Amino acid sequence: DVKVTQSSRYLVKRTGEKVFLECVQDMDHENMFWYRQDPGLGLRLIYFSYDVKMKEKGDIPEGYSVSREKKERFSLILESASTNQTSMYLCASSGGTATGELFFGEGSRLTVL
Amino acid sequence: QKEVEQDPGPLSVPEGAIVSLNCTYSNSAFQYFMWYRQYSRKGPELLMYTYSSGNKEDGRFTAQVDKSSKYISLFIRDSQPSDSATYLCAMANQAGTALIFGKGTTLSVSS
Numbered sequence: 592d593v594k595v596t597q598s599s600r601y602l603v604k605r606t607g608e609k610v611f612l613e614c615v616q617d618m619d620h621e622n623m624f625w626y627r628q629d630p631g632l633g634l635r636l637i638y639f640s641y642d643v644k645m646k647e648k649g650d651i652p653e654g655y656s657v658s659r660e661k662k663e664r665f666s667l668i669l670e671s672a673s674t675n676q677t678s679m680y681l682c683a684s685s686g687g688t689a690t691g692e693l694f695f696g697e698g699s700r701l702t703v704l
Numbered sequence: 705q706k707e708v709e710q711d712p713g714p715l716s717v718p719e720g721a722i723v724s725l726n727c728t729y730s731n732s733a734f735q736y737f738m739w740y741r742q743y744s745r746k747g748p749e750l751l752m753y754t755y756s757s758g759n760k761e762d763g764r765f766t767a768q769v770d771k772s773s774k775y776i777s778l779f780i781r782d783s784q785p786s787d788s789a790t791y792l793c794a795m796a797n798q799a800g801t802a803l804i805f806g807k808g809t810t811l812s813v814s815s
Contacts, residue, residue, distance in 0.1 A: 595747070624802060631712070633807030634748075634792065649802065681747055692738075693794075693803060695747030 594618070597682050597696035604703050610669040612699050614682030622685045623665035624693065625649075625657060627678040634681070640665055672703045707731055710793055710806030719815045723780040727793035727806045730774065734804075737769050738794040739778045742808065748792055752778065783813045 598613035616623065624639040626649075636649030638657040646657050654676060658666045665684075669676055679700050683693040710727045717723055725739075735756055740748035752767040754760045754776075760767045766779040776795070780787055793806040 631807070633710075634805040636802055639802055683747075692750045692753060693740075693748075695749065697747050698745070 595682055595684055595694050595696040597680075597699045599699050600697065601700045602702070604672050604701065606673060606703060608672050608703075610672050610701065610703075612667040612669075612680055612682075612701070614665045614667070614696055615663050616665075616682075616684040616694070617663065618684060618686065618694065619662065620684035620686045620694075621662075623659065624683040624685075625655075625665065625667045626681045626683065627651070628681055628698070629678050637667065669701075672701075674703050677701060677703045707804050708793065708795060708806045711809055712807055714810040714812060716812045716814065717783055719783060719785060719813055721783050721813070723783050723787070723811060723813075725778040725780075725791050725793075725809050725811070727776050727795075728774055729776070729795060729804075731795075731797065731804075732771070732774065733797035734771075734795040735798055736796045736803075737767070737776050738803070739765075739767055740792040740794060740805075742790045742792060744789075751791070780811075783811075785813050785815045788812050 595616045625637045626634045640646050640659045656668045681698045682696045685691045708729045737754045739752040741751045742748040757769050757771045764781045768777040790808040790810045792808040794803040
């Protein structure tokens with residue numbers, strides 16, 4: 592069964608802390624994505640990656656960075672968390688083209704105090 | 705004008721009703737159209753995938769694409785309480801780097 596696993600379902604961090612959100616997929620997919628989802632704003636693309644060690648900015652990359660050292664793992668990093676980064680973060684992967692079916696993880700709910 | 709517009713609702717219907725969910729878009733290059741369903745506290749999952757214009761049916765669900773009007777629809781027949789979720793439309797063009805999502809419509813089906 593297809594699986595995208597996000598390491599933490601719920602996190603509470605303080606302003607200024609460094610935050611790591613981990614995502615692992617077991618489908619050997621080339622493409623991986625990080626979105627954030629906020630009420631009234633929908634899903635917004637932060638970063639995506641087509642291949643190992645490769646990354647592309649999405650629509651809202653400011654305040655975030657990513658790392659993809661292995662094909663199955665895509666990490667989202669908040670260098671210095673701020674309250675406006677409180678959100679639901681969703682990781683997704685797809686095989687073939689980047690416009691194919693996306694498989695999502697269950698999400699990581701981050702609260703920054 | 706945003707690339708993809710979707711009425712957020714909420715939409716409340718009784719069990720057994722026919723539900724119509726819609727999205728409009730502005731980019732005439734879009735060729736791939738999808739509907740995702742997202743239950744509370746879960747990630748979205750693909751419900752329907754359509755290429756170009758036309759209809760596609762899967763059980764109680766029908767996806768419709770009208771490229772001339774830049775309008776896509778998802779119809780749910782005989783709606784069930786288990787259909788209560790947020791429905792997101794998504795679309796892309798052939799050269800697209802990633803899907804463009806609507807904001808989602810929240811549907812509640814009462815028994």
